[in-house]
Amino acid sequence: MTNAQQTSDIPAMSSGNSGNAASGDTAVIGSPTTESLSWLDRPIPQIALRNIQQSQNNLQSEPTIECPECHAVVSRTAMAFNVYVCPQCDEHLRMKARDRLYWLLDQVDRELGQEFVSTDPLNFVDSQPYPQRLSKAQSQTGETEALVVMQGRLGSLTAIACAFEFEFMGGSMGRVVGDRFVLACETALALRQPLICFAASGGARMQEGLLSLLQMARTSAAIERLKQAGVPYVVVLTNPVYGGVTASLAMLGDIHLAEPKAMVGFAGKRVIEQTVRETLQEPFQRAEFLLEHGVVDQIVHRHALKETLERLLAKLLGVV
DSSP states (O other), X not given: OOHHHHHHHHHHHTGGGHHXXXXXXXXXXXXXXXXXXXXXXXXXXXXXXXXXXXXXXXXXXXXXXXOTTXXXXXXXXXXXXXXXXXXXXXXXXXXXXHHHHHHHOSXXXXXXXXXXXXXXXXXXXXXXXXXHHHHHHHHHHSOSSSEEEEEEXXXXXXXEEEEEOTTTGGGOBOHHHHHHHHHHHHHHHHHTOOEEEEEEEOOBOGGGTHHHHHHHHHHHHHHHHHHHHTOOEEEEEEEEEOXXXXXXXXXXXXXXXXXXXXXXXXXOHHHHHHHHTSOOOTTTTBHHHHHHTTSOSEEOOHHHHHHHHHXXXXXXXXXX
């Protein structure tokens, strides 16, 4: 083959690059392509780190709860599945009133007392008007008041159960709380069904003044009618229970159960220390201290609480 023939064959071999040459790109004839290289000589493909980081930022982690005792961080789902008992240190965390009642009752038939709504009878104003405090508490908790009352089935029994929502203004007892508790007592009395109360409160509600203190007498009278009729009333003391609630409905039960380490008293520990001028050591005002001094009948772990309540109520009702 002559040199002229070799030269004439070159455009035919590079005809596939004619478009690139026309557009200004330079094609190197005879340069190796990626496909022609062996796999050892091929360049390592780069990972698109930007896309990976962006996808990681788009992922939303599950909400968590930190244990106040051991500071373990547990997912909210795992904590709810364990009934808000820390799986690391067994600390009993605070439960919402509605969650507690739904956990206790196998079947909820109805909710009582929703027709009672708080008002501002004294036009009370401190750092902000009382209606604003009520509205803020309602929006934060999703509840209309600090006491939730339900009727339903606990195992083979039908019972009335009520629970204080501590996040609603410290679970304080005002007129509506008294109305709902008295309604629960009257319903239990009319249907002769046992009443269970989960107490968690800071005491009477100062924004309603004397009207809140009157609820101590109202609730005590309603409990007395239950006792005269032989209708069981069981109190479960959770953390914390103080003030007028302790001085009335929380200490008038036929049986008093308590969760481990629950703080129960009338005046706070610091107030007592300032009065007696002494330092009160643990476990003062704890459930274990009250059990030792005969105030509490039994301390029950939350995992065993449902079974314990069903067994005690069955014995009190004579249906064992």
